[in-house]
Amino acid sequence: MKSKEKYLPILLFSCIAFGIMIGGMLNFPNRKLSPKNASQAKLNRLINFIDNEYVDDVNSDSIVDLTVNSILEKLDPHSIYIPPSIQSSEAEIMKGDFVGIGINFYMHNDTVAVVSPLPNGPAEKAGIKAGDRILYADKTKLFGRNLPSDSLYNKLKGNEGSSVALTIFRKNSNKKLKVNVIRETVAIKSVDVATTINPTTGYIKINRFAETTYEEFYKGLSDLKKKGITTLIIDLRNNGGGYLERAVDIADELLKDDDLIVFTKNKKGNIDKTFATENGIFETGKVYVLIDENSASASEILAGAIQDNDRGTIVGRRSFGKGLVQREMDFDDGSAVRLTTARYYTPSGRSIQKPYTKGEGEKYNHEFDTRFESGELYEKDKIKIADSLKFKTKKGRIVYGGGGIVPDIFVPLEVKKGEEGVAYLMNTGVIGHFVFEQLDKDRKKYANLSLDQYLKVAKDDTTLVSKFEKYMSDTGFDVDLSNNKEYVKKYIVAEFARQLFGETQYYQVFLKDDAMIKAILK
Structure with missing residues (x-):
């Protein structure tokens, strides 16, 4: 790799780690924080002194934010402050829906470009198509202004049943159109797909654990059962977590009555155990759970429950290692704090929280560097385990605590050693932008192709990877993909399938050459 790329793994892992940090296990009670003691009163008085007496004008809100962040940084890596704009x-x-027009888009050359309208969503019903540019929302100009994301979203969102008049430029016909869209409640899917890999094997991909995840999972599993599956693969790769309860609900569908799922222990030593009920719909078929270094929190609860109860097989690489429970508490200004209130333990009694030193969040988030350097992304024997943290599953198998879930079947990274940045580049969204721009050059070329016809064209296309290399170079990253051409092409072709045909077709293409799926099927 060239000079810029060698820093890519660290950069990408840092971003992913931050996503995991804010996507951890949550419980949302309706609490308000109020000052009650002398220390809090002192802080309030200090802010008042600055507001009233300091020689220059100071934004007291920014001071408060800095103070809150500074306090939380001294606690643990997952206790965080969330400002109103992000909250x-x-x-x-996490709720799983919003009111809007229902499009996937990104800013292409300072213009809102529609990657795809959501199936059966308001935009699709109004006739908006992939490749359309949204120039105006009512009378507000959206192009050429570098609008911040929150301003842009606010123009497209609104009350349910309200309308927005969009001015559209359709590039492939070189026409400007007026389209009236009625805003509706649009689902934000947390289960990307529930499909079959072969007649007896089902596959469900969960991207996070939101309020609606259990309902989405249950519907998907029910449909797969009707198709006659006897084996279920649950994909938790790159799933940074979410609601503990949703992971528990899903585990309950797979475990037998009274199997322990998880237990938590708080500051006072109080233990809260959660057991499976008798109402599981898939308690006897084979179960495989896919994890990687970005599977965290609620993902690890589900994987740990399956592993410790000897209910299924964990496949992949060691998970992130987050065993702390956060509770969200709201401030009156719309901001919130997620505060660690307990630790959780898998059924065998192990904590999978990786070590951390208070106040050293940066070092904690860069623990991925150690995984690169140790070689554990390529060899299971390089995973450091502590013999002092040895536990037993229900059937007596040895498992270890102290730093993530170690898989039963190890599957290394598919890229060449030393080029890990390529693997994580594939999960940044840049492939989606590249494919959009390739399609945008001539959408008519693909308009009448079936999936099988497209795949035949893609198989014979030897230019896709080199075009992507040039695209990356033009955006400022010189990436050498010569050692990983087939790996990169798999992602590119699958993304073409997604943008041309849909999410299910993406996974149909992608999973055919997926190393973890191959490890299971063989």
Whole structure:
């Protein structure tokens, strides 16, 4: 790799780690924080002194934010402050829906470009198509202004049943159109797909644990059972967590009555145990759970419950290692704090929280560097385990605590050793932007192709990877993909399938050459 790329793994892992940090296990009680003791009163008086007496004008809100962040940094890596601007969008994501027009888009050359309208969503019903540019929302100009994301979203969101008049430029016909869209409640899926890999094997991909995840999972599993599956693969790769309860609900569908799922212990030593009920719909078929270094929190609860009860097989690489429970508490200004209130333990009694030193969040988040350097992403024997943290599953198998879930079947990274940045580049969204721009050059070329016809064209196309290399170079990253051409092409072709045909078709293409799926099927 060239000079810029060698820093790519660290950069990407840092971003992913931050996502895991804010996407951890949550419980949302309706609490308000108020000052009650002398220390809190002192802090309030200091802010008042600055407001009233300091020689220059100072934004006291920014001082408060800095103070809160400074306090939380001294606690643990997962106790965090969420400002109002982020909290509202976070709440929507975890709720599982929002009111809007229903499009996937990104800013392409300072213009809102529609990657795809959501199936059966308001935009699709109004006739908006992939590749359309949204120039105006009512009379507000959206292009050429570098609008911040929250301003842009606010123009497209609104009250349910309200309308927005969009001015659209359709590039492939070179026409400007007026489209009236009626806003509706739009689901934010946390289960990407529930499909079959073969007649007896089902596959469910969960991207996070939101309020609606259990309902989405249950529907998907029910549909797969009707198709006659006897084996279920649950994909938790790159799933940073979410609501503990949703992970417990899903585990309950797979475990037998009275199997322990998880237990938590708080500051006072109080232990709260959660057991499976008798109402599981998939208690006897084979179960495989896919994890990687970005599977955290609620993902680890589900994987740990399956592993410790000897209910299934964990496949992949060692998970992130987050065993702390956060509770969200709201401030009156719309901000919130997520505060660690307990530790959780898998059924065998192990904590999978990786070590951390208070106040050293940066070092904690860069623990991925150690995984690169140790070689554990390529060899299971390189995973450091502590013999002092040895536990036994229900059937007596040895498992270890102290730093994530170690898989039963290890599957290394598919890229060449030393080029880990390529693997994580594939999960940044840049492939989606590249494919959009390739399609945008001539959408008519693909308009009448079936999936099988497209795959035949893609198989014979030897230019895709080199075009992507040039695209990356043009955006400022020189990436050498010569040692990983087939790996990168798999992602590119699958993304073409997604943007042309849909989410299910993406996974149909992608999973055919997925190393973890191959490890299971063989």
